[in-house]
Amino acid sequence: MEKLKIADRTFESRLILGSARYPNPQTMLEALEASGTEMVTVAIRRVNMGDRSGESVLSLLKNESYTILPNTAGCFTAKEAVLTAQLAREALETNWIKLEVIGDDDTLFPDVPELLSAAETLLADGFVVLPYCNDDPITCKKLSDMGCPAVMPLGAPIGSGMGIRNPYNLRIIRDVVDVPIIVDAGVGTASDVAVAMELGCDGVLMNTAVAEAKHPVQMARAMRLAAEAGRLAFLAGRIPKRLYAAASSPADGLIETEPND
Numbered sequence: 682m683e684k685l686k687i688a689d690r691t692f693e694s695r696l697i698l699g700s701a702r703y704p705n706p707q708t709m710l711e712a713l714e715a716s717g718t719e720m721v722t723v724a725i726r727r728v729n730m731g732d733r734s735g736e737s738v739l740s741l742l743k744n745e746s747y748t749i750l751p752n753t754a755g756c757f758t759a760k761e762a763v764l765t766a767q768l769a770r771e772a773l774e775t776n777w778i779k780l781e782v783i784g785d786d787d788t789l790f791p792d793v794p795e796l797l798s799a800a801e802t803l804l805a806d807g808f809v810v811l812p813y814c815n816d817d818p819i820t821c822k823k824l825s826d827m828g829c830p831a832v833m834p835l836g837a838p839i840g841s842g843m844g845i846r847n848p849y850n851l852r853i854i855r856d857v858v859d860v861p862i863i864v865d866a867g868v869g870t871a872s873d874v875a876v877a878m879e880l881g882c883d884g885v886l887m888n889t890a891v892a893e894a895k896h897p898v899q900m901a902r903a904m905r906l907a908a909e910a911g912r913l914a915f916l917a918g919r920i921p922k923r924l925y926a927a928a929s930s931p932a933d934g935l936i937e938t939e940p941n942d
Contacts, residue, residue: 688830699888716901724754752779759799825858837867840889844873855881871907878911
């Protein structure tokens with residue numbers, strides 16, 4: 682299968698996993714390995730950046746050579762998000778950032794005006810901005826045109842496990858942007874990942890669906906297989922849906938039979 686290319690990097694895996702909510706660090710590491718992911722996102726405002734112990738999340742991820750994608754989770758204004766991204770760049774020596782600017786605590790939906798403002802500022806400051814956004818083609822097109830090397834529309838509210846609520850918007854987004862589309866938030870199980878990939882999305886970012894599964898490592902492997910199957914199905918090209926049956930066997934050359942007397 683072809684590699685996923687974002688900005689100047691390529692990845693074998695089309696899954697990005699989060700690092701929160703796991704029962705313990707060992708389960709996290711085993712789940713990450715089972716998923717095949719190469720990039721793990723970390724909420725900068727929710728980790729102890731000063732913890733240099735070998736058991737800290739950042740140390741564990743670095744030891745396993747994962748690409749760490751810092752995110753601005755917990756930010757409600759463009760100013761907060763920009764300052765958090767700059768802190769992450771200083772602490773982790775990376776200019777990659779998953780940009781989140783949240784509108785409220787109940788839905789955790791993005792605040793679009795603040796998101797666009799933060800993205801514009803960070804892009805001008807040399808960041809590789811991967812924005813978490815609504816499944817809105819207009820917003821995704823604006824972010825793409827602005828210079829974001831990928832867009833991350835939600836499939837459903839963060840942590841809801843509701844799956845892909847609006848596949849039609851994702852299809853439109855696929856038509857209007859030329860950059861990779863990473864479905865971010867809302868998947869609950871492997872079939873949700875397969876649907877996202879079959880729609881033509883380039884990858885899926887998840888956390889809760891794996892971390893809070895009854896068996897996180899098994900779920901992580903299921904997500905990996907679903908991403909591969911969904912991508913192959915998209916590339917293979919599905920048959921069109923029909924209202925009526927269409928015989929799979931050819932009608933030519935049928936054996937002639939006489940009607941019963």
